[in-house]
Amino acid sequence: MSLLEYMWRTVGVLFILLMQSAGATECSCELTNAENPFPKDKLMGIETSAVDCNQKMQSAKMSEEGALRLGLRQRLLQLQEDMSALEREDDGGLYGAVSLRIIELELAEILQLINKLNRTHDTHQSLSTKVNATMLQVQTELKQLEKFDHMQIVQKLEENKRLKRSVAQCQEELRATPPPPTPTPGSCPQGNPVRVEGPRTYTVTQYGTSYTYGSWGRDPRPAAGKENWYWLIPLTSSNVYANYVRQYTSLSSLIAGAGPKDVSIASGNPTTNTIQGPNVVMYGDALYYGCYNNPSVCRFNLTSRAITTAPLPQDSAINNKFPFCHLGACYVYTDLDFITDESGVWVAYTSAENYGNVMISEVEPGDVPRLGRTIKTSLHKRTATNTFMMCGVLYATRYVDKDTEEIFYSFDTKSGMESYNLSMRFKKMHTNIQSLNYNPSDHKLYVYSDAYAITYDVIFE
Structure with a gap:
């Protein structure tokens, strides 16, 4: 037996002998609680208020409005x-008065x-306002009752609920193993585009705001050593013509206007081989653009400096006959829109024979370009402000207001499916977008907007 046990046993024996000698048959002590008593009445009042709110907001009463x-x-x-039915009636007015009375x-x-x-x-x-006020009062009173929760039971219950939600979410994520992407006809391997975010790049070029029309971007299939190069073409004559392309070795060089490499295409503006219109693209170290005063595709090889052409179909619109437009204005000399996607280069245009609806033709590669597959759409060209291609799908944008542009239309070149209700909106930095093109190598939109060079990210599923 330990010393402590021996001492407690001795104290117990002495206590019993003392009680017996005093003739006591029971003992008592007074307990004083230093804490305030629990407000049971307040809790019952809260319960009554909650039941009353539930009865007032029950579905039978609220379903009347529905x-x-x-x-x-x-x-x-x-x-x-x-x-x-009234509009279809043609009875000389015999029953018209009766129908109108009905x-x-x-x-x-x-x-x-x-x-x-x-x-x-x-x-x-x-009723909703009154119930809301009552519930706020109940919430306040419940917070006051929590001070009687000395063992922090309520706090632990809330913590347990949060932990259970986290565990359930984690288990759900573990079970939801996504299948590998399987590209469907006319869609991207990374999924369909769902929104446009940005801008990611926003800069005025070294020309300042002198030339509001132009285009810029990156070559999706660059020549060796030019993987990080950017190109820029401002229309330096009447917002219509240009005769050279300016290249930069990096985006920072373009922003700073440092060390540009100019390559002349034509001797002046306007003259043979002059660039006409802002919708220009570069692909495979070659520049594709609308030929001056000629219904043809011009291809300028930056290595050999050779220029070759491919004629457009007869009666194709040029010289500002069918530009991109919105209700307020048109973008001059945007009859031809050159666009790139994963497969190569396309050109969007129209003709009077096609009633002004957009046509797209694939520009087949080679030393001398020629037009391949041509597809007609139901999109009227003057209702759009720009077009671009992505994974074999043609998209069109329209002007919403001075701050907003919207991708509203798509045409799947493989299935022939058209849609006019995409409604993918993005914020504009300036009122007008003179050119817009998608680059499949970095999934960005390259925008030339009132002399500013801007990029946006395309976000996929």
Whole structure:
């Protein structure tokens, strides 16, 4: 037996002998609680308030507005049918007055439904305001009751709930193993584009704001040693013509305007082989552009300095006959739009024979280019502001307002499927976008906007 146990046993024996000698049969002690008593009445009041709120907001009462909305919708559909029937009638006015009277009665009933719906909505809004105030009061009172939670049970329960949610989310992510991407016809291996983010680059060129029309970008299939080069073509004559291309060894060089390498294409502006229009692209160390005053594709080889051409179909529009437009203005001499994607170079244009709707032709590579597959779309060229290609799909943009541009249209060159409801909007830094092209090597949009060079990131699924 330890010393401590011996001492406690001795104290116990002495206590019993003392009680027996005093003749005591029981002992008592007074317990004083230093803490405030738990407000049970307040808790019961909170419970009563919660039950009352639940009864006021029960679905049976709140469904009245939904029923009125559904009834109003049905009456409007019926009114639409009656109006269509009235428009189809051709009876010399025999039944027209009767039909109009029926429609007049329907309109009166619809007006009654609207008034009742407004009153119901106001009642529910007032009820919602009162319930919200009550719930805020209940929340405050519950916070006050938490000070009686000396063992922090409420806090531990909340922490356990958060941990359970985290575990459930983690398990869900582990179970949701995505299958490997399988490209569908006309789509990108990384998935369909879902939005445009940016701008990522935003700079005025070394020309300042002198030339508002032009284009810039990177070669998706550059020559050896030019993998990081950028090119720039401002239209230096009347916002229509240019006769040279300026190259930079890096993006920082372009931004700083340092060490440009100019390559002349033509002797002046405008003259034979002059660049006409801002929608220019570079692919495979060659420049593709609209020939001056000629319905043809011009190809300028930057290595050999040779210029070759491929004629467009007969009656193709040039010389500002079918430019890109919006309600406020048109972008001059944008009849031809050269675009690149993963497969190569395309040209978008139109003709009177095709009623001004966009046509796209594949520019086949070679020392002398020629047009390959040609596809007609239902997109009228003057309703768009730019086009670009991505994984065999043609996309078109339109002007929303001075701050917003929208990718609204697509045409799948493999399946022939068209869509006018993409609604991918992105923020503009300036009012007008004179040229826009997608680069498949870095998944960026290269934009020339009122003399500024801008890039945006295309985000895929």
